[in-house]
Amino acid sequence: MTQLLDIMKSLRDPENGCPWDIEQNFSTIAPYTLEEAYEVADAIARNEMDDLCSELGDLLFQVVYHSQLADEQGFFNFKDVTEKINEKLLHRHPHVFGNVEIADTKSQSIAWEDIKRREKSEKQADTDSGRYSNTGLLDGINRAMPALARAQKLQNRAATVGFDWGDVQPVLDKIKEELNEVEEEINSDSRNTEKIADEIGDLIFTCVNLARHFQIDSESALRKMNEKFEKRFGFIERTLTDQGSNLNEATLEVMDRLWNEAKTR
16 A cells, blocks of 8 residues: 555646646546546456456545545545544444344344434534525435436435335336336327426336345446347347348347347347
8 A cells, every 4th residue: 555655646746747647636536537437337347356456446546546646735634534434434334333232124224324414414514604505305315426326316315205106006106107207208298308307307216126026236226237239239240240140230120130139048
């Protein structure tokens, strides 16, 4: 770890460092941080442990990078980052590091969110300058998260206070209802795209709820479907090439037939 921190300092050295690294700031590095996080998730989805090891290193480097930038400006350093996360984990796991007893995973999740709410309230009390600040249950859920992941997070948070369907059937009924509303908007005389988008959003949001009832991560489920689509479409493209044809020449009927063939493989 010490070597990695030293490497980062050298890269940012104003006189002898890397010109590209010297020019970077929090905003320019942020997209790379997201990219590395996605690459970690991708390696996990592919079950490639060698790649995962490498990608975790890349993601760790992003933490080091932001810490170095902050250190240069006098905000905090890498040691502060590690101390913060240590403190947070100890505080949020009183059932492990304290005397609190928690019966099961569901109780632990509820306790976790309750602790986070109290932390937020305490932080606001310390920093309040007289301005109104909302500390509601759903505050603090990052708006930059992928939409599916954020939808699941919002629903999980609301479920901690009982705002959730208790069974799967009402969710299925709601999905049918939302699908009907999508069809109604599409078949309406006005065919308003904004209204159609709203109804599709409602449908997707409810599908996320269905996934939650089976402890399925919606983002991961869609990522798998993306990979499946990519592989099947790749099969269509390769098969057409082998047959002396291509995507532009093939009819939809031919591509549908090859798609169904790809599904059997």
